[in-house]
Amino acid sequence: MKSFLNTSSDGKVMIDRVFKAAVAAKEDEIKSGDIVVNATLGTLFDEDQNFVAFKSVWNAFKDIEDTQKAKxxxxxxxxxxxxxxxxxxxxxxxxxxxxxxxxxxxxxxxxxxxxxxxxxxxxxxxxxxxxxxxxxxxxxxxxxxxxxxxxxxxxxxxxxxxxxxxxxxxxxxxxxxxxxxxxxxxxxxxxxxxxxxxxxxxxxxxxxxxxxxxxxxxxxxxxxxxxxxxxxxxxxxxxxxxxxxxxxxxxxxxxxxxxxxxxxxxxxxxxxxxxxxxxxxxxxxxxxxxxxxxxxxxxxxxxxxxxxxxEKIYSKYIEEKQYYVNLLKERSEIFLKESKENSLDIYPYKEGFFITIKVEDNVYKETVYNRLMENHIYTVMVDGGLRVALCSVPKRKLMGLAKKIKDCM
Ligand SMILES: Cc1ncc(COP(=O)(O)O)c(C=O)c1O
Structure with missing residues (x-):
């Protein structure tokens, strides 16, 4: 029978791996509490695991006229x-x-x-x-x-x-x-x-x-x-x-x-x-x-x-953002140091939101991913490895994480 969809759209299904992993982590958080390490989310979270919305930015948004936002x-x-x-x-x-x-x-x-x-x-x-x-x-x-x-x-x-x-x-x-x-x-x-x-x-x-x-x-x-x-x-x-x-x-x-x-x-x-x-x-x-x-x-x-x-908003923004750039650096230093100590193989990291653990074999990658979840650690499967989102994991949860991951490999 002829499909409602055209040939190029028929059969397309969006499978969002990040979303799937994040949902699993959320469910486990409800059951198991603070032992869960949710390293799936690619957005900034602070050290209390609260979503970060820069105050400098979002206070400025409040000052924009409704008509301007509506137009x-x-x-x-x-x-x-x-x-x-x-x-x-x-x-x-x-x-x-x-x-x-x-x-x-x-x-x-x-x-x-x-x-x-x-x-x-x-x-x-x-x-x-x-x-x-x-x-x-x-x-x-x-x-x-x-x-x-x-x-x-x-x-x-x-x-x-x-x-x-x-x-x-x-x-x-x-x-x-x-x-x-x-x-x-x-x-x-x-x-x-x-x-x-x-x-x-x-x-x-x-x-x-x-x-x-x-x-x-x-x-x-x-x-x-x-x-x-x-x-x-x-x-x-x-x-x-x-x-x-x-x-x-x-x-x-x-x-x-x-x-x-x-x-x-x-x-x-x-x-x-x-x-x-x-x-x-x-x-x-x-x-x-x-x-x-x-x-x-x-x-x-x-x-x-x-x-x-x-100028005022911009300088507040720069200050606020720099705090998180520094925080990402501190988080990465913990994970990089412990990866080295535990011989956890990671791709070369310099800066930014994510670190990826090298796991080239796809079958083995899925095994490790599942083992990690059994141990309340949630990562994202990406080509060539498992992604750890430094942007969303507080320092206290990054301490000891490299060893826990290594133990699942
Ligand atoms: C590598 C990369 N490029 C581009 C984007 C685009 O993001 P957005 O469409 O939200 O601006 C993202 C968002 O996660 C990203 O990770």
Whole structure:
């Protein structure tokens, strides 16, 4: 019988591993109480296990007029103040002009998804890291795009050789490359590329772009939790040195930056030397916006612009956020030290919300995951391992956790 759904949507089921693991942890918490370690949630929790909503941000939201929150956004591309604030947020530490177009999107997810949709045809290949955020797969499947992985690490550093090999192969086969790089504070490992690694990526992209368009999606969802703070953003200056046939799309999100996960505000920040192609991208992105979600939340855009442009609110925000950057560092130090002491194999962590324990075999990974749950420890199964969300586990529960995990292996 003919289905109600069309052929590309028929049979699609969204299985959210994080949600599933989080529900199991919640149920166990009700039964077993404080012995439960819920390391599943990718949102910030304080040391008393309360969800963190930055006061500096959410007090500012209360001061935004109801009418402003209720109104439609002033443009499909995103409010002008919002776009200007994003420009300053990302580029003000750079001493030269960044030629970029900015398009508001519902979160970082909207930015990545719309980019995939508009850059590749169904059946074409996008390249992603071997360890990476699950929804990249969902998004690619939604648009009938195939995926190929570059290996993320070799000897605890970025595997640049694999990156070159896979991008060369795809360029040869389809005459176009689109590659996702989630940096800094990579989800799920907490790795941040070195400046030299970025230089090698850009040098390679510039050379390979002689054979066809080379698109880099730089997913920066966790950027404001890197330990260098705004100084890290000088990195973007490198995008001023892209060859004519290279385009970088920075996928920005206010979800982690402002603890505004539910507000759904993000952006595509597009950089390329080729003005005509820059304009084409902008037009296609605005068209997609109008046809899928229309405009981004006016209140959320106003909130970001307010936090960025009001000096008092901004300095309070920076202070508040820094407290959590420091807390993440303290939490990571506990877990890293104890992992070493207990020979627990983890991927190279530098900063950010997550650490991932290396378990390459999928069957064994599931066994360990289940054993951990029997011991009231809840992680998330990701490609290549088990993710521990430092962002949601207090220090007292991280103490001794590496050993408990090792004992289940
Ligand atoms: C790696 C990565 N990229 C992008 C996002 C997008 O988040 P949002 O759509 O909430 O902005 C997330 C959120 O968890 C993420 O972990």
């Amino acid at each position: 439609y956004a002033s443009s499909i591309q995103g409010n002008i103040e919002y776009r200007e604030s994003i420009y300053r947020w990302l580029f003000s530490s750079i001493d030269e002009k960044m030629k970029a177009e900015i398009i508001a999107t519902p979160g970082g997810a909207g930015a990545i998804s719309s980019t995939l949709k508009n850059m590749l045809d169904p059946g074409e290949i996008a390249i992603k890291p071997s360890l990476g955020w699950g929804p990249y797969k969902t998004m690619a499947a939604e648009f009938g795009i195939k995926l190929l992985d570059y290996n993320m690490f070799k000897d605890n550093y970025f595997d640049i050789e694999s990156f070159k090999e896979v991008t060369n192969k795809v360029m040869k086969e389809q005459g176009k490359v689109l590659v996702i790089i989630n940096d800094p504070c990579h989800n799920p490992t907490g790795y941040t590329l070195t400046s030299n690694e970025w230089d090698q990526i850009i040098e390679h992209a510039n050379i390979l772009s002689a054979s066809g368009p080379f698109i880099i999606i730089n997913d920066i969802a966790y950027i404001d939790f890197n330990m260098k703070g705004n100084d890290w953003k000088k990195h973007f200056k490198k995008f001023n040195h892209l060859a004519e046939n290279v385009m970088a799309i920075i996928a920005f999100s206010t979800s982690k930056t402002l603890t505004a996960y539910g507000a759904r505000a993000g952006a595509q920040i597009v950089i390329t030397k080729n003005e005509e192609r820059l304009n084409d991208f902008k037009n296609a992105a605005i068209y997609s916006a109008r046809s899928i979600w229309s405009t981004v939340s006016n209140g959320a855009m106003s909130l970001f612009a307010k936090v960025e442009s009001d």
